[in-house]
Amino acid sequence: MIKMIHMLFILLSVGSFVSRMMLVQFKPDLLRGKIAKIAPHVIDTILLLSGITLVLQGNWMAGETGWIMTKVVVLFAYVGFGVMAMRSSGAKRWIAFVLALASFGYIISVAVTKHGFI
Ligand code: HEM
Numbered sequence: 147m148i149k150m151i152h153m154l155f156i157l158l159s160v161g162s163f164v165s166r167m168m169l170v171q172f173k174p175d176l177l178r179g180k181i182a183k184i185a186p187h188v189i190d191t192i193l194l195l196s197g198i199t200l201v202l203q204g205n206w207m208a209g210e211t212g213w214i215m216t217k218v219v220v221l222f223a224y225v226g227f228g229v230m231a232m233r234s235s236g237a238k239r240w241i242a243f244v245l246a247l248a249s250f251g252y253i254i255s256v257a258v259t260k261h262g263f264i
Pocket of ligand 1: 149152156159193194196197198200201204206214217218221224250253254257258259
């Protein structure tokens with residue numbers, strides 16, 4: 147059940163990030179509403195909380211924890227590059243966007259293989 151929530155919020159997180167990128171580039175006015183401002187924080191908080199719940203539920207801290215630490219560290223990179231992409235412009239925006247998506251993809255590969263760099 148929690149894993150399904152984790153999966154759902156993974157999709158919502160990347161979906162809302164890509165949508166916000168398109169809006170900030172092409173229709174920035176639409177991002178001024180309250181929901182557009184709050185929703186990403188709610189989604190990413192639930193994603194993080196569902197991850198922490200999975201760690202506790204699966205007793206993952208008892209074994210090899212490097213992959214979990216890697217996920218958390220790269221999650222910060224994903225959020226950081228995401229914020230940079232939203233706030234900058236021109237080439238810098240798109241480089242940060244690609245780096246955010248690459249971080250996201252790497253987190254998925256770490257989750258599946260249970261091997262990180264830590
Ligand atoms: C962008 C953020 C994240 C993405 C894209 C992501 C992705 C995934 C994916 C794809 C799986 C399924 C792996 C599989 O079934 O083979 C998974 C499972 C899991 N994730 Fe995440 N995750 C994210 C954040 C987190 C965070 C922050 C934590 C911990 C604090 C976490 C902890 C876990 C745990 C413990 C599992 C369960 C592994 C299992 O039952 O096999 N995740 N994650």
